[in-house]
Amino acid sequence: MSAAAKDWWLRLVWLVAVFGAIVVLAPQPELTDRDMYVTFGRRIIVPDCSDVSCMRVLIGWFLERFPGTDVVKWSTYAVLANAAAALAVRRLSLTLGLTARAADFAMWFDALGFGPLFALFNPYTADPLMFALGAWLTDLLLRGRRGLPTALAAIGIFAKEFAAAPLWIVTIAAALRRDWRTAPSLLACALTVTLVWLSAQAALMVLFNYSLGDNPSADFLHGAYLAKWMRELSPRLALVAMVAEFGVLYLLFAAGLRLASADLRALVLASIPAALLLAYVQQPDRALWNFHFLVVPVAMLVVDRADWLMAWSVFVFYAAANLRFGAQLAAVPSAGLPMMLSFVLGLLMVVRTWRESPPRPIRVEGSRP
Amino acid sequence: MAGIAASADQGRGISPVTRRQLAAVFLVNAIGYLCVATILVDRGYRRQLAARTGVNAYGYRGVARVGKTSGERRLVVVGGSFAFGSGLQYADTIPALMSGPLGRQPQPVHVANLSEPGAGAGTFVRALNDYAYLLPDVILIVDGYDPPSGLPPGGGRRASAVFRDIGYLPALPSGLVSPAAVSTDVDPLFDDSRHEDPGGCAGLFAERCDAMAAAVEWGLARKTAVVVVTPPAVSRRQAAEQRALLTALAGRFGSDDRLHHVNLQVPGALEDGLSGARRITREAAESCARQLVAEVLTILNGR
Numbered sequence: 001m002s003a004a005a006k007d008w009w010l011r012l013v014w015l016v017a018v019f020g021a022i023v024v025l026a027p028q029p030e031l032t033d034r035d036m037y038v039t040f041g042r043r044i045i046v047p048d049c050s051d052v053s054c055m056r057v058l059i060g061w062f063l064e065r066f067p068g069t070d071v072v073k074w075s076t077y078a079v080l081a082n083a084a085a086a087l088a089v090r091r092l093s094l095t096l097g098l099t100a101r102a103a104d105f106a107m108w109f110d111a112l113g114f115g116p117l118f119a120l121f122n123p124y125t126a127d128p129l130m131f132a133l134g135a136w137l138t139d140l141l142l143r144g145r146r147g148l149p150t151a152l153a154a155i156g157i158f159a160k161e162f163a164a165a166p167l168w169i170v171t172i173a174a175a176l177r178r179d180w181r182t183a184p185s186l187l188a189c190a191l192t193v194t195l196v197w198l199s200a201q202a203a204l205m206v207l208f209n210y211s212l213g214d215n216p217s218a219d220f221l222h223g224a225y226l227a228k229w230m231r232e233l234s235p236r237l238a239l240v241a242m243v244a245e246f247g248v249l250y251l252l253f254a255a256g257l258r259l260a261s262a263d264l265r266a267l268v269l270a271s272i273p274a275a276l277l278l279a280y281v282q283q284p285d286r287a288l289w290n291f292h293f294l295v296v297p298v299a300m301l302v303v304d305r306a307d308w309l310m311a312w313s314v315f316v317f318y319a320a321a322n323l324r325f326g327a328q329l330a331a332v333p334s335a336g337l338p339m340m341l342s343f344v345l346g347l348l349m350v351v352r353t354w355r356e357s358p359p360r361p362i363r364v365e366g367s368r369p
Numbered sequence: 370m371a372g373i374a375a376s377a378d379q380g381r382g383i384s385p386v387t388r389r390q391l392a393a394v395f396l397v398n399a400i401g402y403l404c405v406a407t408i409l410v411d412r413g414y415r416r417q418l419a420a421r422t423g424v425n426a427y428g429y430r431g432v433a434r435v436g437k438t439s440g441e442r443r444l445v446v447v448g449g450s451f452a453f454g455s456g457l458q459y460a461d462t463i464p465a466l467m468s469g470p471l472g473r474q475p476q477p478v479h480v481a482n483l484s485e486p487g488a489g490a491g492t493f494v495r496a497l498n499d500y501a502y503l504l505p506d507v508i509l510i511v512d513g514y515d516p517p518s519g520l521p522p523g524g525g526r527r528a529s530a531v532f533r534d535i536g537y538l539p540a541l542p543s544g545l546v547s548p549a550a551v552s553t554d555v556d557p558l559f560d561d562s563r564h565e566d567p568g569g570c571a572g573l574f575a576e577r578c579d580a581m582a583a584a585v586e587w588g589l590a591r592k593t594a595v596v597v598v599t600p601p602a603v604s605r606r607q608a609a610e611q612r613a614l615l616t617a618l619a620g621r622f623g624s625d626d627r628l629h630h631v632n633l634q635v636p637g638a639l640e641d642g643l644s645g646a647r648r649i650t651r652e653a654a655e656s657c658a659r660q661l662v663a664e665v666l667t668i669l670n671g672r
Binding site: 046047048146184185188191192195198199202205206207208209 | 409
């Protein structure tokens with residue numbers, strides 16, 4: 001086994017161990033989509049199904065192939081998919097030109113972010129797989145692969161539609177960079193996956209009377225899920241939920257954009273339409289974590305410039321807040337203080353980075369000036 | 370972007386996508402998107418049409434269903450113009466009036482009206498076969514006024530190849546026959562001015578009786594309760610035909626307690642419609658619906 005492979009396995013073991021411990025300590029959620037996903041998994045096709053999730057059968061179907069109770073199977077899936085997501089973010093960070101140190105930080109900041117930890121608390125969702133696919137597909141596309149990411153996304157859309165988003169993001173980013181050499185093939189991939197999704201939807205509507213039902217996400221003209229979310233949450237709670245989503249990463253991300261390469265900036269810009277759309281049709285505080293694979297690497301550009309103590313201090317407070325907010329661990333003290341401390345240290349980090357003589361954007365070898 | 374992709378391409382030795390391959394992918398996509406767009410437009414048009422006519426995307430009147438959940442109970446109605454409710458607003462038709470009280474039962478009963486305007490008894494078995502997937506608990510077979518060999522205008526839903534193949538009735542391009550525009554052709558054999566002796570089910574009514582019996586047999590063979598419904602008679606000859614039919618069915622299936630009969634002889638039930646065809650009045654339709662609901666609930670709750 002090569003040294004790189006050994007390192008990869010070691011990281012995987014660490015991630016699985018950490019996630020496993022969190023799953024064991026996390027309380028049981030009261031309200032989940034367990035019945036829906038398990039039913040879809042057992043029956044694949046549910047005639048007259050009227051929900052936006054009707055086509056999200058992949059994970060349920062896959063997990064049904066294994067013995068064991070639902071909670072064990074779904075928690076194991078959440079652990080492994082979250083670990084895959086963190087490893088994929090590390091790899092993507094390297095592809096995007098970040099240093100190995102920054103990529104390692106990216107992996108851990110990603111692993112102990114709100115999204116994965118919430119998915120460990122409530123594993124009955126397609127989110128962990130989407131977290132992994134988002135980073136993995138983007139990395140494959142940036143490395144010039146076309147067939148594999150298209151095939152993976154075409155399968156992934158049967159877990160959740162977001163699987164098509166990375167293809168569109170990379171396509172739009174290529175267009176923004178006026179990279180007409182790669183944009184057409186990327187567009188072909190994105191169109192093909194979207195067509196697979198639309199065709200499956202249309203076929204299920206025609207053959208099995210599928211419909212979107214009265215799910216607020218489908219009520220596009222009246223604010224979709226965003227309107228429902230804002231109605232049900234007080235403005236204060238909505239703000240807390242949004243801040244908790246990325247926490248200090250918001251700050252680091254904003255500062256990191258200044259340091260990011262043109263390629264990375266183009267990717268961020270290209271993800272805005274998808275992020276707005278997803279935040280509109282889905283619970284916004286959970287939807288935005290899908291874009292972790294861009295937010296985290298950009299934020300790590302700042303973390304990478306900080307010294308060891310500062311960087312790990314921010315990480316520890318950030319993770320502590322998320323263990324409470326995301327994984328809902330009762331043993332962890334209130335999230336307010338660690339979050340505040342992570343913001344204070346993050347601000348210090350940003351100021352220090354800002355003071356450095358004009359930041360030299362990181363340039364990926366071979367990219368345009 | 371270009372830099373990352375280009376260096377990776379060289380490193381992995383991936384052959385670039387040729388223009389011809391790309392063109393082929395875009396062409397397939399264009400065709401695919403066109404098909405999907407057609408289906409989505411059709412669904413939208415169908416929704417509008419269903420709101421107007423009550424006919425859903427699977428070609429029958431009622432809330433569209435293709436599956437059946439455990440504990441769900443289902444009633445299907447087969448018939449011609451009378452059962453379809455030609456000349457009436459959908460809400461005023463007998464099956465639609467039944468669906469309210471049946472749907473409010475503790476264990477709701479879903480009503481699917483498979484009737485088509487102009488459809489004779491000869492089409493009933495075909496309709497039941499087309500919708501066998503609905504797995505009915507009760508079948509109402511309405512012995513209406515249309516000639517037994519009668520067909521819906523334009524061939525009805527079976528004129529659509531898509532419907533014949535997959536059971537979905539596209540709204541495009543022809544749309545649906547508007548129920549208000551359909552006139553009810555009464556079987557000439559019901560004309561009292563005719564002099565020949567009809568001779569019951571062994572005589573001139575043989576075709577009608579055989580077709581009705583075949584539909585009854587279809588239901589009973591599937592262990593389903595069957596209710597033969599005789600509507601208000603438009604003539605003495607039709608009243609005679611109804612009696613002959615019931616005698617023939619009793620002779621053939623008499624021992625089967627799943628076979629029931631409801632006689633909808635409501636005085637003054639029929640009036641002249643705008644198109645000159647006779648149609649059932651709103652009051653009579655409500656009365657008929659009440660009778661039928663009572664019978665259906667007796668059957669279902671007595672099981």
